[in-house]
Amino acid sequence: MRRLLRACFALLTLTGLPYVTYLAAYYLLRPSGSPANGWPREPSVSIVLPTYNEAAIVESKLEELVELDYPMDRVEIVVVDSSDDGTAELVETFFAGRSAPELTLIHKDEREGLATALNEAYAAAASEIVVKTDCDSRIAPDAVRKAAANLADPEVAAVTGRNAEVIGGSEVEQGYRDVQTMIQVLESHLDSTLIFHGPFSAFERDAIVPIDSDSVADDSELALKIRRNGGRVVFDPEIHYREAAHSEFGKRREQKDRRAMGLLRLLWRQRDAIGSHGLYGRVVLPFNWWFMVISPWLLAGSIALATVGSLALAGPFGLAVPAALFGFTTLGSRDALGPLQPAYALFDTQVSLLRASVALVRARGDEDETIDGTWAPDRELREVLQ
Numbered sequence: 562m563r564r565l566l567r568a569c570f571a572l573l574t575l576t577g578l579p580y581v582t583y584l585a586a587y588y589l590l591r592p593s594g595s596p597a598n599g600w601p602r603e604p605s606v607s608i609v610l611p612t613y614n615e616a617a618i619v620e621s622k623l624e625e626l627v628e629l630d631y632p633m634d635r636v637e638i639v640v641v642d643s644s645d646d647g648t649a650e651l652v653e654t655f656f657a658g659r660s661a662p663e664l665t666l667i668h669k670d671e672r673e674g675l676a677t678a679l680n681e682a683y684a685a686a687a688s689e690i691v692v693k694t695d696c697d698s699r700i701a702p703d704a705v706r707k708a709a710a711n712l713a714d715p716e717v718a719a720v721t722g723r724n725a726e727v728i729g730g731s732e733v734e735q736g737y738r739d740v741q742t743m744i745q746v747l748e749s750h751l752d753s754t755l756i757f758h759g760p761f762s763a764f765e766r767d768a769i770v771p772i773d774s775d776s777v778a779d780d781s782e783l784a785l786k787i788r789r790n791g792g793r794v795v796f797d798p799e800i801h802y803r804e805a806a807h808s809e810f811g812k813r814r815e816q817k818d819r820r821a822m823g824l825l826r827l828l829w830r831q832r833d834a835i836g837s838h839g840l841y842g843r844v845v846l847p848f849n850w851w852f853m854v855i856s857p858w859l860l861a862g863s864i865a866l867a868t869v870g871s872l873a874l875a876g877p878f879g880l881a882v883p884a885a886l887f888g889f890t891t892l893g894s895r896d897a898l899g900p901l902q903p904a905y906a907l908f909d910t911q912v913s914l915l916r917a918s919v920a921l922v923r924a925r926g927d928e929d930e931t932i933d934g935t936w937a938p939d940r941e942l943r944e945v946l947q
Contacts, residue, residue: 579848579851579852579856583744583747583848584743586747587743587744587746587747590747590750592746592747592749592750593746594798594799595707595710595711595795595797595799596746596749596750596795596796596797597710597711597712597713597714597716597717597720597793597795597797598714599709599710599711599712599713599714599717600710600713601706601709601710601713602709602710602713603631603632603635603706603709604635604688604689604690604709604712605635605636605637605687605688605689605690606631606635606636606637606688606689606690606691606692606705606709607636607637607638607639607665607686607687607688607690607691607692607766608626608636608637608638608639608662608692608693608694608705609639609641609679609682609683609686609691609692609693609694610622610626610638610639610640610641610694610695610696611640611641611642611675611678611679611682611693611695611696612640612641612642612643612644612648612649612652612696613642613643613644613648613672614644614645614646614648615644615646615648615696615697616644616646616647616648616651618696618697619648619651619652619655619696620651620655622696622699623638623652623655623656625699625700626638626662626694627659627662628702629700629702629703629704629705630702630703630705630706631705631706633661633662634661634662635688636661636662636663636688636705637662637663637664637665637686637687637688638656638662638663638664638665639665639667639682639685639686640652640664640665640666640667641667641669641678641679641681641682642666642667642668642669643668643669643670643671643672643673643678649666649668652664652666653666665685665686665687667681667682667685673774674774674775675776675779676772676773676774676775676776676779677774679693679772679779680771680772680774683766683769686766688766689765689766690708690709690712690763690764690765690766691763691764691765691766691769692705692708692761692762692763692764693759693761693762693763693764693780694759694760694761694802695759695760695804697804697805698759698760698761698802698803698804698805699760699802699803699804700722700760700761700801700802700803701725701800701801701802704722704761704800704801704802705763707722707797707799707800708720708722708761708763708797708800709763711763711795711797711800712763712765714793716792716793717792717793717794717795718764718765718768718787718790718792718793718794719757719762719763719764719765719768719783719784719787719792719793719794719795720762720763720794720795720796720797720800721754721756721757721758721761721762721763721780721784721794721795721796721797721800722758722760722761722762722796722797722798722799722800722801722802723738723742723796723797723798723799723800723801723802724738724758724760724802724803724804725801725802725803726801726803737903737906737907737909737910739903740903740906740907741756742796742798745796745798746796746798748796748844748845748848749795749796749797751840751844751845752793752838752839752840752841752844752845753784753788753793753794753795753841753845754784754794754795754796754845755781755784755785755845755846755849756781756796756824756849757780757781757783757784757794758780758802759779759780760802760803760804761800761802762780762783762784764783764784764787765792768787768790768792769783769787770783770786770787770790772786773830776823776827777819777820777822777823777826778820778823778824778826778827779823781823781824781827782827782831785827785831785834786831788838788841789831789834789837789838817909817910817913818913818916818917818920819917820913821853821910821913821914821916821917822917822920822921824853825853825854825914825917825918825921826921828846828849828850828853828854829921834846835847835850852914853914854914854918856911856914857911857912857914857915857918858915858918860908860911860915861915864882864886867882868882868883889901889905889908890905890908892905893905893906893908893909894909
């Protein structure tokens, strides 16, 4: 019995060690502000907006884009659309009679997946900088200007921003994003970061390369490939966006699991980058492998050992362990854990990564099961944007 408990403690220690190391590095280095050394400038910008059945919110998104704190005569809006609800017609009507910004509308009769649509939109973008954003997010008025300042640094080829406010009031998502911000700030000051965010990412046009047609982590994949080609890809916490998210455990699963699946598959396909490309391959990628691939299984093993050990040691009273876990999950999904809410946010992410790992393993063994880049709009989340 003691061996079982010692094994559980060892697993928990092993699980948490990389996090403690990263946290210690953060407080030792105290990174802050933009990791780039750029300067204010106003290059031409193409803003890529992929849409699918966004008739309810596309006009409000376009209003946001044309009101950005940036010269509209330097801006091109590239909309790539495969809708069947009149989204494309609304876009054309919105831009009718406007001299700026310029509209490039790519209408697809059939859905071919987000990555394929983005590859076509990126190829059509004519500006020095290409910004990608999502219809169901909101970006700060100065986001493009701050991205341009980052990209003025000759070493920086891509930049992403921070989810400064979760639309819908999800404390679970906000707690995770706050922790993620610390990690990505550290990574960007060390070298480059892994995760790029769909609501706002900006790239030097000349650095853009095609992404896999079945990618489910298109923004992060593009950033990773750019880093492999020699450019730094950074996270600037001063670039703000807002994104809608669920807190309730069940509703979050599809959204979080899909993101987790995309990142896991990306790490596996690009596994040969580990050990190369400076501290990116020697520190950043190994940590993300630990966090996304190894840690979820270690945590699950720790919980299983703790449950078995407590039952063997205390009989029926050992059910206190799964009961405590159930209570932790229930309270956390209701944003009711107070100062422990960030811990639940990390746990919730580990659950998604574990589920995604299982799904990917099953998909590899099932030739009929495919994972593509199509997505279904979350109508409940979009209601908070209207």
